[in-house]
Amino acid sequence: xxxxxxxxxxxxxxxxxxAALVLLLDIVWLRRAExxxxxxLPYVALGVLLVxxxxxxxxxxxxxxxxxxxxxxxxxxxxxVFALLAVALIxxxxxxxxxxxxxxxxxxxxLLLATAxxxxxxxxxxxxxxxxxxxxxxxxxxxxxxxYFRQDRKSGEAALKYFLYGxxxxxxxxxxMSLLYGATGTTDLAGLVAGLSSGAAGQSAxxxxxxxxxxxxxxxxxxSLVPFHQWAPDxxxxxxxxxxxxxxxxxxxxxxxxxMRVFLVxxxxxxxxxxxxxxxxxxxxxxxTLGNLTALRQTNIKRLLAYSSIAQAGYILIGVxxxxxxxxxxxxxxxxxxxYLLAYLFTNVGAFAVVTAIEDATGxxxxxxxxxxxxxxxxxxxxxxxxxxxxxxxxxxxGFLGKFFVFGAAVQTRMWVLLAIAAVNSVVAAFYYLNxxxxxxxxxAAEEGEPIRVGRPLQGALAIxxxxxxxxxxxxxPVILWASESARSLLLALR
Amino acid sequence: MQQxxxxxxxxxxxxxxxxxxxxxxxxxxxxxxxxxxFGIAAIFxxxxxxxxxxxxxxxxxxxxxxxxxxxxxxxxxxMDPDQVRFNGQWGVVGGFxxxxxxxxxxxxxxxxxxxxxxxxxxxxxxxxxxxxxGAAFVGPYAIPFEVASVLLVVAMIGAIIIxxxxx
Numbered sequence: 001x002x003x004x005x006x007x008x009x010x011x012x013x014x015x016x017x018x019a020a021l022v023l024l025l026d027i028v029w030l031r032r033a034e035x036x037x038x039x040x041l042p043y044v045a046l047g048v049l050l051v052x053x054x055x056x057x058x059x060x061x062x063x064x065x066x067x068x069x070x071x072x073x074x075x076x077x078x079x080x081v082f083a084l085l086a087v088a089l090i091x092x093x094x095x096x097x098x099x100x101x102x103x104x105x106x107x108x109x110x111l112l113l114a115t116a117x118x119x120x121x122x123x124x125x126x127x128x129x130x131x132x133x134x135x136x137x138x139x140x141x142x143x144x145x146x147x148y149f150r151q152d153r154k155s156g157e158a159a160l161k162y163f164l165y166g167x168x169x170x171x172x173x174x175x176x177m178s179l180l181y182g183a184t185g186t187t188d189l190a191g192l193v194a195g196l197s198s199g200a201a202g203q204s205a206x207x208x209x210x211x212x213x214x215x216x217x218x219x220x221x222x223x224s225l226v227p228f229h230q231w232a233p234d235x236x237x238x239x240x241x242x243x244x245x246x247x248x249x250x251x252x253x254x255x256x257x258x259x260m261r262v263f264l265v266x267x268x269x270x271x272x273x274x275x276x277x278x279x280x281x282x283x284x285x286x287x288x289t290l291g292n293l294t295a296l297r298q299t300n301i302k303r304l305l306a307y308s309s310i311a312q313a314g315y316i317l318i319g320v321x322x323x324x325x326x327x328x329x330x331x332x333x334x335x336x337x338x339x340y341l342l343a344y345l346f347t348n349v350g351a352f353a354v355v356t357a358i359e360d361a362t363g364x365x366x367x368x369x370x371x372x373x374x375x376x377x378x379x380x381x382x383x384x385x386x387x388x389x390x391x392x393x394x395x396x397x398x399g400f401l402g403k404f405f406v407f408g409a410a411v412q413t414r415m416w417v418l419l420a421i422a423a424v425n426s427v428v429a430a431f432y433y434l435n436x437x438x439x440x441x442x443x444x445a446a447e448e449g450e451p452i453r454v455g456r457p458l459q460g461a462l463a464i465x466x467x468x469x470x471x472x473x474x475x476x477x478p479v480i481l482w483a484s485e486s487a488r489s490l491l492l493a494l495r
Numbered sequence: 496m497q498q499x500x501x502x503x504x505x506x507x508x509x510x511x512x513x514x515x516x517x518x519x520x521x522x523x524x525x526x527x528x529x530x531x532x533f534g535i536a537a538i539f540x541x542x543x544x545x546x547x548x549x550x551x552x553x554x555x556x557x558x559x560x561x562x563x564x565x566x567x568x569x570x571x572x573x574m575d576p577d578q579v580r581f582n583g584q585w586g587v588v589g590g591f592x593x594x595x596x597x598x599x600x601x602x603x604x605x606x607x608x609x610x611x612x613x614x615x616x617x618x619x620x621x622x623x624x625x626x627x628x629g630a631a632f633v634g635p636y637a638i639p640f641e642v643a644s645v646l647l648v649v650a651m652i653g654a655i656i657i658x659x660x661x662x
Contacts, residue, residue, distance in 0.1 A: 016645060023652070067635075067637060067638045068635045069635070069636075069638045069639060070638060104656070104659070107652060107655075107656050111649070111652070111653070111656075114645075114649045117645070121638075121642060127639075129636070129639050130638065130639055130642070133639050133642050133643060134642065136646065137642060137645070137646045140646065140649065140650050140653065141649055141653070144652075144653030144656055144657065147657060148656065150656075150657065150659065159657075179602065182606075182608055182610065183606055183608065183609070184609075185609050185610075206601060206602055206605040206606050207602055207606045210598055210599075210602055
């Protein structure tokens with residue numbers, strides 16, 4: 001490791017220092033301060049995220065390997081920007097929510113900054129050791145965040161289920177990694193593809209499929225793919241709502257980023273690619289079908305969004321299986337995944353922002369509690385409508401753009417059966433998304449409630465997410481360009 | 496000779512691991528787990544990774560098992576000897592375990608492992624093995640090494656959050 005490498009690690013170092021700063025400020029300076037001054041903490045966290053984003057600039061355009069374990073390419077840069085944006089939005093969501101629920105909020109923001117650090121490391125890891133370590137870092141921080149409300153039994157249940165599944169999934173993944181290391185003698189992704197496809201180890205074909213399945217347990221757990229999804233509904237329901245928003249967007253995107261890097265770079269040779277592609281097609285089909293069919297029966301909004309998030313993971317996977325190595329095409333599959341994840345970030349965090357606002361005011365989370373929302377709070381109802389049609393995939397929203405690029409890639413690779421299943425699923429999904437709209441606009445409320453007051457930070461989050469969700473649909477050019485550029489560095493590895 | 500020692504150690508370790516899972520008494524399970532940790536340390540020595548063996552005994556046998564036994568003794572009602580050992584899914588799980596065994600057996604016998612191709616290592620481990628391990632931690636493995644320490648700090652903060660007094 002050279003001193004000049006540090007410039008590429010600048011955002012990570014800033015996040016590390018920032019997390020420590022937030023923690024110390026909370027303990028030393030603000031512990032006995034009056035309530036008003038303690039409310040500054042989330043803004044300190046936002047400041048740290050902003051500085052970390054600025055720290056991305058000096059090493060920005062490079063495509064280099066740093067300290068043998070990390071690579072800095074446009075693909076990693078995309079997900080680092082993604083992570084900083086996501087965590088900033090989650091901080092905005094959490095500001096009023098945590099304030100009313102727990103006196104200990106300093107650690108919460110410190111842990112959120114730690115998750116941003118973990119994601120930044122995970123998405124640029126190019127070595128199995130580093131991938132395992134950064135995923136475990138993200139998981140352990142997330143377990144604590146999910147169980148943050150100690151006296152709330154559901155929060156505890158959420159954390160425990162998440163932890164038990166996560167521990168098992170990462171152990172299984174680690175076993176798969178150990179098999180790969182044993183067969184190739186290296187943990188480096190580029191070395192892996194060379195070792196597995198070289199003539200001497202030709203018989204390692206016996207190893208590749210089992211290793212892919214074992215690795216998928218870890219990646220699928222993070223991305224909540226069926227059959228590694230069982231933790232998701234209970235954890236999403238019980239965790240603090242901002243944490244749920246985090247798990248369903250940033251944490252899921254990290255799972256996809258690692259999955260793409262490991263499979264495209266570490267197993268990019270054609271003989272191996274056909275194996276993981278056929279496995280992922282099967283996962284995609286069961287993930288979206290099971291997610292959607294179960295979502296139909298949900299009555300709790302957080303559980304509904306949990307199953308919807310599982311189903312969305314199935315659509316995103318279509319982009320991964322429809323990958324083509326020719327990066328000059330408009331649809332490369334991978335750029336569809338990036339666009340989809342970005343649109344899903346703003347849409348889903350927006351939807352959870354509305355859920356947070358309503359939960360804050362009324363404490364209610366059932367879908368029937370949303371009846372008559374348009375009369376009580378027309379703004380919230382209108383915003384949730386935008387997010388729901390974006391989740392459905394109706395133009396002109398970001399959700400449509402994501403689906404267009406993912407499905408377009410599938411058309412290009414002629415995966416007609418997969419496309420047909422995805423289309424049927426999208427219609428089923430429209431049914432339960434629009435059911436919420438029906439409650440909000442057409443079912444009168446059982447009792448008249450007061451208008452819902454929304455705190456300023458949450459207003460900010462709602463405004464940003466709604467505007468970006470619509471803008472992604474109206475002016476998609478820059479994002480398409482950015483995603484295609486970022487995908488290119490990964491596609492070069494595919495042969 | 497080495498083969499025979501390995502088989503004995505493997506049987507001891509596996510037997511202890513099996514007892515950990517099937518014994519009804521949780522405290523006995525913890526003690527069998529200690530035996531398993533010892534067996535693994537012995538296998539490390541056989542593989543000439545002495546430092547790992549020492550670390551295994553210090554960390555797992557010394558610290559972690561003590562922690563587990565403390566946790567068992569401080570928790571009420573988890574030493575119930577009447578707890579059921581099987582639930583309704585044991586058949587399915589057994590089937591999958593058997594399948595996994597077959598798959599692993601195929602992998603182990605069919606894949607040309609590079610380590611096996613070179614034959615069993617002979618002679619002593621290099622005298623500077625530990626020094627090289629240390630150099631690796633500040634060389635190519637510097638970043639994972641640092642990240643592991645950050646991870647531990649965050650885990651400690653998390654443990655404090657989970658275990659704090661009720662507000």
